[in-house]
Amino acid sequence: MLKLDKITKIYKTATLEVRALDGISLCFRKNEFVSILGPSGCGKTTTLNIVGGLDHYTSGDLIINNISTKRYGDHDWDIYRNHKIGFIFQAYNLIPHENILENVELALTIGGVKKEERIQRAKAALDKVGLAGMYTKKPNELSGGMQKRVSFARAIVTNPGIILYDEPTAGLDPVSSTVIEDYIVRLKEETNATSIVVTHQMSTITRTADKVPSIWISL
Secondary structure (H helix, E strand, C coil): CEEEEEEEEEEECCCCEEEEEEEEEEEECCCCEEEEECCCCCCHHHHHHHHCCCCCCCEEEEEECCEECCCCCHHHHHHHHHHHEEEECCCCCCCCCCCHHHHHHHHHHHCCCCHHHHHHHHHHHHHHCCCCCCCCCCHHHCCHHHHHHHHHHHHHCCCCCEEEEECCCCCCCHHHHHHHHHHHHHHHHHHCCEEEEEECCHHHHHHHHCCCCCEEEEC
């Protein structure tokens, strides 16, 4: 379904060249649950951003459903991100002046979904992550764990085929981390999406692996 073929990513400044990825090859199958483990700075988030179309590789190829992305234009990447990918960011990336229902709706607004359907689907996604009845709350009125759940709802509301988790339990207390890990497993079981988790915490991998068939890769 999804293949990284000898992917290299180089970041350049006027005086410095950083090789974030150096010929990495990975293959993700449909409905698979994969965890990528590694320390900060090893290229985990770069890998995730390339898979999600948020960043572009320097060389190599990202192959989606047996189709090369080498000739993808901006419109092709927009369609891929908006319809195929659900992204849970480490820093939540919620809009502070909008309530959580509006934050989740935004993913559907970009996709051109009509208002009535947007509201219905956004409420259903928030209900699924345990935030029913809290639709008018602003992000700063919620705990870190609850804000993370809002980002889960925003990621799944478009019914993506691939869900990407960037350090999903980073900065959370042990109780909140366990809750989030349970939601990762639940969403995998309910959506059947390909799930890719990047983390530096082995505990996240072991606890999710106990509950859902998975593989993990060390970078």
